[in-house]
Amino acid sequence: MAHKIIMPKQGLQMTEGYIAQWLKAEGDMVKLGEPLFEIETDKLTITIDSTAEGKLLKIVRPEGDTVPITEVIAYIGEEGEVIEDIQAPSLPADVSVKEVESPKESRRLSEPIPVLAQAGVKYATPRAKMRAQERGFPIESVDATGPDGLIIERDVLAYKPVAASPLARKLAGLGGISLDGVEGSGARGKVMAPDVRQALAAPSADDTSDCLETVIPMDGMRRGIASTMSGSLSATAQANHSMLVDMSECVRLRERMKKAEIKISFNDIIILCAARALKEHPQVNAVRQEDSIVQKHYVNVGMAVATPRGLLVPVIMDTDKKSLREIAGITAALAERTKKGTITPDELTQGTFTVTNLGMLGVDKFVAILNPPESGILAVGAIKKQPVVLEDDSIAVRPMMWITLTYDHCVIDGAPAASFLGRIKELLEDPILLL
Amino acid sequence: MSKKTYAIAIRDVIAQEMRRDENVFIMGEDIEILGGIFGCTRDLYKEFGTERVRNTPISEAGFIGAGLGAACAGMRPIVELMYMDFTLVAMDQIINQVAKTRYIFGGRAKIPLVIRGQQGIGRGNAATHSQSMETIFMHFPGLKVACPSTPQDAAGLLRTAIRDDNPVMFFEHKALYADKGEVNDDPEFMLPFGKADIKREGTDVTIVANLLYVKRALEAAKELESIGISAEVIDPMTLVPFDKETVVNSVKKTGRLVVVHEAHRNAGWGAEVAAMVTEEAFRYLDAPPLRLGALACPLPFALNLENAATPQVADIVQAARQVCYR
Numbered sequence: 001m002a003h004k005i006i007m008p009k010q011g012l013q014m015t016e017g018y019i020a021q022w023l024k025a026e027g028d029m030v031k032l033g034e035p036l037f038e039i040e041t042d043k044l045t046i047t048i049d050s051t052a053e054g055k056l057l058k059i060v061r062p063e064g065d066t067v068p069i070t071e072v073i074a075y076i077g078e079e080g081e082v083i084e085d086i087q088a089p090s091l092p093a094d095v096s097v098k099e100v101e102s103p104k105e106s107r108r109l110s111e112p113i114p115v116l117a118q119a120g121v122k123y124a125t126p127r128a129k130m131r132a133q134e135r136g137f138p139i140e141s142v143d144a145t146g147p148d149g150l151i152i153e154r155d156v157l158a159y160k161p162v163a164a165s166p167l168a169r170k171l172a173g174l175g176g177i178s179l180d181g182v183e184g185s186g187a188r189g190k191v192m193a194p195d196v197r198q199a200l201a202a203p204s205a206d207d208t209s210d211c212l213e214t215v216i217p218m219d220g221m222r223r224g225i226a227s228t229m230s231g232s233l234s235a236t237a238q239a240n241h242s243m244l245v246d247m248s249e250c251v252r253l254r255e256r257m258k259k260a261e262i263k264i265s266f267n268d269i270i271i272l273c274a275a276r277a278l279k280e281h282p283q284v285n286a287v288r289q290e291d292s293i294v295q296k297h298y299v300n301v302g303m304a305v306a307t308p309r310g311l312l313v314p315v316i317m318d319t320d321k322k323s324l325r326e327i328a329g330i331t332a333a334l335a336e337r338t339k340k341g342t343i344t345p346d347e348l349t350q351g352t353f354t355v356t357n358l359g360m361l362g363v364d365k366f367v368a369i370l371n372p373p374e375s376g377i378l379a380v381g382a383i384k385k386q387p388v389v390l391e392d393d394s395i396a397v398r399p400m401m402w403i404t405l406t407y408d409h410c411v412i413d414g415a416p417a418a419s420f421l422g423r424i425k426e427l428l429e430d431p432i433l434l435l
Numbered sequence: 436m437s438k439k440t441y442a443i444a445i446r447d448v449i450a451q452e453m454r455r456d457e458n459v460f461i462m463g464e465d466i467e468i469l470g471g472i473f474g475c476t477r478d479l480y481k482e483f484g485t486e487r488v489r490n491t492p493i494s495e496a497g498f499i500g501a502g503l504g505a506a507c508a509g510m511r512p513i514v515e516l517m518y519m520d521f522t523l524v525a526m527d528q529i530i531n532q533v534a535k536t537r538y539i540f541g542g543r544a545k546i547p548l549v550i551r552g553q554q555g556i557g558r559g560n561a562a563t564h565s566q567s568m569e570t571i572f573m574h575f576p577g578l579k580v581a582c583p584s585t586p587q588d589a590a591g592l593l594r595t596a597i598r599d600d601n602p603v604m605f606f607e608h609k610a611l612y613a614d615k616g617e618v619n620d621d622p623e624f625m626l627p628f629g630k631a632d633i634k635r636e637g638t639d640v641t642i643v644a645n646l647l648y649v650k651r652a653l654e655a656a657k658e659l660e661s662i663g664i665s666a667e668v669i670d671p672m673t674l675v676p677f678d679k680e681t682v683v684n685s686v687k688k689t690g691r692l693v694v695v696h697e698a699h700r701n702a703g704w705g706a707e708v709a710a711m712v713t714e715e716a717f718r719y720l721d722a723p724p725l726r727l728g729a730l731a732c733p734l735p736f737a738l739n740l741e742n743a744a745t746p747q748v749a750d751i752v753q754a755a756r757q758v759c760y761r
Contacts (some may be wrong), residue, residue: 125720154721154760
């Protein structure tokens with residue numbers, strides 16, 4: 001009997017998968033372990049390898065279908081084999097192989113399948129990498145013209161890297177525009193953040209056409225974010241507290257670390273403070289499950305990472321047990337892999353709390369939506385110098401930062417939430433307490 | 436310098452060396468009065484007599500063994516094979532005796548023996564008389580392997596071979612014998628073993644070829660130039676010792692390698708070169724090294740089929756374009 005290919009479960013919380021692309025056509029020969037199809041979960045695009053060997057007899061669920069896990073989506077077997085008990089709702093139960101095969105022209109095995117480019121991974125020849133390294137720019141920024149999306153030496157030589165500040169790069173990435181067309185106002189034409197903002201605000205050439213709107217179909221990830229966010233708002237009672245934090249000590253800490261050549265970010269310190277406060281406030285480190293509240297005995301803080309395709313929240317396991325330096329190392333690696341798309345589904349689930357920071361983008365203060373099933377999320381604003389009235393009534397200039405906690409009032413009441421947020425503020429204002 | 440054919444360049448070096456050193460002599464089938472089937476010993480018997488230009492019976496194992504014995508005893512024999520395919524008759528003598536005697540005797544026995552003859556395609560000599568044998572002798576340690584592609588190279592390499600105290604397998608090509616070129620007549624003119632010759636400089640792709648295929652690679656390079664690809668053509672001259680440095684440095688420059696030979700592509704010496712370059716210059720490669728060689732089938736008798744079974748100029752052009760992604 002033909003082997004069934006099912007929608008696999010990728011990660012603990014996956015309940016259904018969206019079939020983004022079939023990498024084989026009906027009638028193709030498939031080897032064990034060969035890439036067979038791509039799915040998009042609410043978080044990731046994943047290439048799934050074949051669990052069987054033989055001829056792809058029938059694709060039951062076409063591209064674009066959303067299929068619950070373990071449901072049959074295709075059959076692989078020997079030529080001439082009859083497929084029994086097809087589960088596809090729209091098909092008659094007695095589809096024989098002959099019928100299945102005839103209409104489709106089979107693709108040749110040797111035909112290159114453009115998998116590489118689509119998976120968001122870039123491949124380059126050793127020489128191309130060497131050339132990019134010599135010239136000091138990342139190979140990922142080069143457009144490929146080689147076979148199968150391979151970056152070859154010629155591509156690197158033809159590439160003219162745009163000098164840009166890190167913030168300008170980030171803004172361009174988020175805005176989905178290329179730095180190539182942006183005129184730089186910095187030294188030697190370096191593209192600065194205001195240039196990108198201006199470019200984003202300027203009407204593009206497309207606007208001159210008659211077309212008044214652009215319709216972008218929601219892909220798996222976008223749909224995932226949409227249903228999670230609206231589901232979050234309808235299923236929980238979200239309430240907020242804000243506090244203004246004096247970051248003087250954190251600035252000092254970071255500078256001293258810097259002198260010791262240890263690179264940490266403010267966000268790393270905030271994540272650790274939140275993790276320690278969570279350990280002390282188990283009622284916040286909890287999820288709601290039907291009629292009970294499940295308090296987690298582990299603290300896994302997730303950090304919101306903006307990618308060109310949408311928001312992802314990779315998780316730092318056992319955050320409270322880690323040192324600041326360990327957290328700095330993990331967050332840097334997680335952020336990079338999240339942006340590259342090489343993060344695994346399990347690294348995106350199992351969080352117990354989330355920290356989201358828009359300070360870099362100039363947001364002073366904002367309110368975040370809970371990331372279900374978590375009961376708390378901390379929204380962090382920009383650090384800005386402000387006049388502050390001190391206890392002795394003198395006025396001083398201090399680096400200040402707004403933090404805003406969103407919590408589920410179904411699970412946590414206002415007072416313990418305030419106490420939790422206050423503890424974060426306390427730790428941030430005197431980070432020596434972290435020791 | 437004088438202009439002469441590949442065959443006459445070889446004959447003249449044999450004559451010069453026999454004049455210089457009375458221990459040098461030559462033996463083989465029909466080399467006396469007939470002068471060998473390609474004329475590489477023509478008229479030598481008149482000057483040196485049939486004692487030093489000796490005919491042998493049709494017994495390669497016998498007269499290669501005799502050559503080894505003579506070399507051990509202090510002579511400097513040149514053994515001519517009518518076809519290098521016939522080394523197969525004498526494999527035990529060559530691989531087990533000639534290649535290993537110096538080693539087995541701890542270097543105390545010198546083996547100044549040259550085994551030379553022609554091989555290859557071009558005359559429709561069919562499966563057992565058209566093969567390329569050099570890869571086999573590259574595999575077994577103890578033999579030097581020379582493959583001249585021009586009259587000048589034939590002269591310079593042959594003199595080095597005769598004066599070498601180690602056994603040398605000297606591969607000539609039947610389709611090159613009539614080629615004419617300028618040859619250095621200096622009786623001391625020698626080309627060193629283990630030094631590749633860059634036959635043409637280029638920047639985009641390195642083409643390594645030997646014997647007949649040096650010519651074809653140069654033709655391909657001309658065609659490639661017309662489409663803007665600059666090919667560097669390297670003749671390794673000797674496969675043992677092999678001039679790794681020249682080839683690797685060239686690939687570091689060009690980033691792309693095509694090896695083309697008449698020997699079968701499967702497990703041919705091109706595979707060795709491709710592996711060597713991949714090991715030594717991996718990060719410089721912009722494309723996988725390509726190998727061209729005869730198909731994995733016995734060489735056909737009919738000339739049109741012989742052509743179909745061996746790489747043509749167009750195939751070399753195509754391979755070079757492929758590694759240049761053009």
